[in-house]
Amino acid sequence: MPHNSARCRSNCPINFVLETFGDKWTLLIVRDLLFHGKRHYGEFLASDEQISTNILADRLQRLERDGVVEKQADPSHGSKVIYRLTQKGRELLPIMLEITAWSGKHDSRTNVPKAFLKQLAKDRPRLAAQILDSLDETEKG
Amino acid sequence: MPHNSARCRSNCPINFVLETFGDKWTLLIVRDLLFHGKRHYGEFLASDEQISTNILADRLQRLERDGVVEKQADPSHGSKVIYRLTQKGRELLPIMLEITAWSGKHDSRTNVPKAFLKQLAKDRPRLAAQILDSLDETEKG
DNA sequence: CGCCGGCACTTGCATTTCGCAAGCGCTGCT
DNA sequence: AGCAGCGCTTGCGAAATGCAAGTGCCGGCG
Numbered sequence: 589m590p591h592n593s594a595r596c597r598s599n600c601p602i603n604f605v606l607e608t609f610g611d612k613w614t615l616l617i618v619r620d621l622l623f624h625g626k627r628h629y630g631e632f633l634a635s636d637e638q639i640s641t642n643i644l645a646d647r648l649q650r651l652e653r654d655g656v657v658e659k660q661a662d663p664s665h666g667s668k669v670i671y672r673l674t675q676k677g678r679e680l681l682p683i684m685l686e687i688t689a690w691s692g693k694h695d696s697r698t699n700v701p702k703a704f705l706k707q708l709a710k711d712r713p714r715l716a717a718q719i720l721d722s723l724d725e726t727e728k729g
Numbered sequence: 730m731p732h733n734s735a736r737c738r739s740n741c742p743i744n745f746v747l748e749t750f751g752d753k754w755t756l757l758i759v760r761d762l763l764f765h766g767k768r769h770y771g772e773f774l775a776s777d778e779q780i781s782t783n784i785l786a787d788r789l790q791r792l793e794r795d796g797v798v799e800k801q802a803d804p805s806h807g808s809k810v811i812y813r814l815t816q817k818g819r820e821l822l823p824i825m826l827e828i829t830a831w832s833g834k835h836d837s838r839t840n841v842p843k844a845f846l847k848q849l850a851k852d853r854p855r856l857a858a859q860i861l862d863s864l865d866e867t868e869k870g
Numbered sequence: 871c872g873c874c875g876g877c878a879c880t881t882g883c884a885t886t887t888c889g890c891a892a893g894c895g896c897t898g899c900t
Numbered sequence: 901a902g903c904a905g906c907g908c909t910t911g912c913g914a915a916a917t918g919c920a921a922g923t924g925c926c927g928g929c930g
Contacts (some may be wrong), residue, residue, distance in 0.1 A: 598777040599840040601832030602760045602825065612751040612888095622856045625923050629907050636739040640889055645908055667897040676835055683827040684743065690824060691742030694817055699740040752916095770878050781918055786879055808877055808926040873930090879923085886917065894909070900902090 605683075608654045609692075613639050614647050618673070621657070621665055623719070625726040627670045656680075672727060681716055746824075749795045754780050755788050759814070759821055762798070764860070765865040768811045769803075797821075813868060822857055 597603055609615050616637055620626040626635075632644055639647075648671060651657035656677040662668035673680075691710050692700040707715050738744055750756050757778055759829055761767040767776075780788075789812060790796035797818040801807035814821075830849050833841040848856050 594864070599838050600757075600760070600777065601829040601836065601839055601841050602741060602756055604832040604836045604839065605828050606753050606756060610751070610753040610756070612747050614748060615743055615751070619741070630905090633907095636741065637744060638738070640891090641908070642910085651841070663844060665898080665906090669907065679831060679834070680741070683824065686824040686827050687746050690820060691745040695740070695742065695745045696894070697740050698742055698745065700742050703897090714853075722759040773876095773878085781920095782879070783881085784917070784918090805879090806927080810878065871930100873926090873928105875926105877924105879925105881922075883922090884917105884919085886914070886915105888913105890911105890913090892910085895907095896909085897904100897906085898911085 608650070608656065608720075611647075613637075613643055614651065615684075617644070617647055617651065618656070618677065619684065621671065621677070622681060622684060622723065625723070626671060628668060629671070632671075651677075673723075678720060678723070681719060685712065685716065706710050749791070749797065752788075754778075754784055755792065756825075758785070758788055758792065759797070759818065762812065762814050762818070763822060763864065765826060766864070768813060768867075769809060770812070773812075792818075811834065814864075819861060819864070822860060826853060826857065 608617075616635060616639065617632055620632055620635055626632060629644065629648075632648075633639065633641060647659065648659070652659055655674055657671055658674050658719060660670050660672075662670050662672065687706065688700055692698050692705045692708075704715075733867065737748065750759075755769050757780065758773055761773055761776055770789075773789075774780065774782060774819070782829060787836065789798065793800055796815055798812055799815050801811050801813070826849060829841055833839050833846045833849075849855060
């Protein structure tokens with residue numbers, strides 16, 4: 589937890605998320621976990637933005653320490669590791685959706701499908717529930 | 730705009746906001762503009778988190794370049810400068826409110842008043858409207 | 871008219887973080 | 901027994917950050 593660390597800067601809620609997510613990479617890992625069903629180290633490494641392996645290892649460790657992500661051995665494959673969001677991590681979804689809406693509006697080159705933005709505007713709770721459901725599916729399978 | 734820069738990493742909406750806000754400081758400036766009615770360089774400098782002056786100058790310049798903030802001379806005091814959010818910047822409010830809600834829930838030492846969180850849960854559009862109104866007030870006065 | 875204080879930056883330099891490439895250790899498969 | 905895949909570590913040059921001091925402009929006051 590940020591506030592347990594020595595370098596806590598304030599108790600402002602904006603600052604609180606910045607202590608964990610205030611860099612160019614951490615939120616991309618959350619995105620991959622939440623929207624893209626990724627669970628393995630190599631999958632994060634393969635994302636478009638090309639995170640380097642040392643940074644990835646560092647960020648996963650921080651996310652785990654901050655209670656956003658948990659790590660477990662892959663039962664079906666001993667040398668693999670499964671990363672998944674905790675409940676706290678899943679609760680980032682509303683933030684992620686607001687971010688998507690904002691970028692959808694202000695980024696002329698966005699890759700967000702129009703249909704997704706429409707659904708976001710029309711019935712956000714339902715969309716959120718669908719995303720969490722499909723995440724559960726992924727984690728079961 | 731991030732995508733006009735050479736170092737654009739992808740067209741993902743999450744990445745889009747990270748290109749502008751992906752560091753430990755930028756969003757604190759937005760917070761000060763949006764929630765605390767700050768407009769002057771020296772006011773940002775005085776915030777709890779103690780941003781250093783060279784970083785502040787750099788971030789304000791980037792925010793202006795990205796169309797989130799605009800800069801104008803203070804008519805009442807020639808050596809002062811007024812910074813204000815553009816419409817695009819004001820539209821960050823929903824993101825900021827979601828962040829506040831998340832931190833309010835997960836940060837045991839948060840300084841967010843309980844009443845604020847309640848209002849956030851109960852009638853968010855109204856709260857958002859109030860915040861924007863009081864921002865208009867500040868900018869008029 | 872000249873000086874002084876406030877304000878918005880700039881500059882220089884030490885420290886930290888990042889980015890890239892190579893390598894390591896363990897596991898399962900053949 | 902050997903090899904390939906996977907998660908992660910290490911080393912090093914480059915870039916970003918943090919800190920402190922300095923610069924230039926404006927307004928106010930004597």
